Amino acid sequence: MELIIPCAIAFVLFLLLFLATPANATADESILDEESLLHACHTKAQCPPQLVQRLFSRADWEFIANLHSAPLLRIFRKERKAVAVRWARQISSELSRAMQEHTRAARRSADLKVASELQLFFRFAGLRLLCVLLVVLIGFADLHTLAGLATKMSQLAAEFLSTRPALEAKSHTTASSTFDTL
Amino acid sequence: MNNSYQDLLERSLSKINGDLSRLVYLASTRDYNTGNYHHEGLSARHGAEEARAALETAHREVFCRLATCSLEELSAQLESYVQKSQEVPGEVVHAWQELEPYRIAMPMDANPAAVHLLLSNLKVALKVLQLRQKTNPAALSSASLPPSLVR
Numbered sequence: 001m002e003l004i005i006p007c008a009i010a011f012v013l014f015l016l017l018f019l020a021t022p023a024n025a026t027a028d029e030s031i032l033d034e035e036s037l038l039h040a041c042h043t044k045a046q047c048p049p050q051l052v053q054r055l056f057s058r059a060d061w062e063f064i065a066n067l068h069s070a071p072l073l074r075i076f077r078k079e080r081k082a083v084a085v086r087w088a089r090q091i092s093s094e095l096s097r098a099m100q101e102h103t104r105a106a107r108r109s110a111d112l113k114v115a116s117e118l119q120l121f122f123r124f125a126g127l128r129l130l131c132v133l134l135v136v137l138i139g140f141a142d143l144h145t146l147a148g149l150a151t152k153m154s155q156l157a158a159e160f161l162s163t164r165p166a167l168e169a170k171s172h173t174t175a176s177s178t179f180d181t182l
Numbered sequence: 183m184n185n186s187y188q189d190l191l192e193r194s195l196s197k198i199n200g201d202l203s204r205l206v207y208l209a210s211t212r213d214y215n216t217g218n219y220h221h222e223g224l225s226a227r228h229g230a231e232e233a234r235a236a237l238e239t240a241h242r243e244v245f246c247r248l249a250t251c252s253l254e255e256l257s258a259q260l261e262s263y264v265q266k267s268q269e270v271p272g273e274v275v276h277a278w279q280e281l282e283p284y285r286i287a288m289p290m291d292a293n294p295a296a297v298h299l300l301l302s303n304l305k306v307a308l309k310v311l312q313l314r315q316k317t318n319p320a321a322l323s324s325a326s327l328p329p330s331l332v333r
Contacts, residue, residue: 050250051296060253064306069313072306076253079302087295 052154055084056147084138084150091157092131098161099124120163127157186228186236190221195240201248202259203266208241209287217290241289249296257307264311275311278304 064076106112130153137146198204212219219237248256264274278284284304288297
């Protein structure tokens with residue numbers, strides 16, 4: 001019963017995010033190879049999918065549960081949840097930083113497209129809400145039951161962050177062209 | 183860098199069993215003050231800069247594999263590491279729990295989430311070892327690393 005409201009909110013957010021995500025952004029969902037895993041492990045802005053899968057892994061829970069030690073299971077649960085919350089907050093702060101940079105660049109831009117800016121804002125707001133929701137759910141649900149939600153959020157956040165350089169470049173160009181005309 | 187990296191893999195890392203031991207070894211080649219890597223033999227053969235880059239790349243690779251490996255695999259690697267240390271297993275586990283020396287084995291500028299996950303997994307793996315020691319004190323001295331973990 002307690003889960004119904006958060007799940008309903010999550011469903012609505014997913015729907016909004018899917019509608020707001022550009023079609024080409026969801027096309028490539030292939031698993032990263034080892035080279036890209038290495039790159040992603042050393043990119044502060046993004047988390048490799050393997051890491052999210054490990055964090056929310058059922059296999060790790062089963063391994064600990066099979067040791068039949070209640071204190072150990074308690075420690076594992078506490079540790080893993082703490083890491084999951086930090087991960088969700090890390091994503092949330094990266095999204096905020098990206099949005100702040102975009103806003104700063106947009107202020108200097110001469111030809112702002114209201115529709116695309118609104119779409120970007122709704123994607124950002126949806127993702128931030130999803131982060132908050134995930135942090136709340138981590139508090140009282142088993143992590144492996146949230147694997148799907150976490151993986152999707154990670155993908156959507158990565159897509160959002162990868163659109164940032166294009167926005168900056170565009171804003172920079174328009175800003176400098178405005179400067180030239182002056 | 184490819185030659186020095188291959189050299190490092192073939193001459194040094196292939197002789198070390200398990201990524202956890204490799205992580206500790208690679209971290210030990212890094213200067214605590216500057217964060218620069220140094221390996222005498224590798225530098226003599228390929229130059230200091232090439233050697234530094236090879237060590238840094240290898241450190242990152244090993245870290246990434248460990249951060250995403252299962253808890254079961256990590257526990258087995260830790261067990262093997264403790265066994266091969268030729269010290270009293272209980273003392274090694276206790277020292278690792280108290281001093282947390284593995285914290286300085288993380289590469290610089292790694293993804294914070296990956297670092298937190300590996301640190302947390304090591305903490306839990308130490309508890310697993312402690313539990314095994316309590317339930318079966320002889321287990322640590324007789325346990326061996328599964329062949330799948332020996333690269």
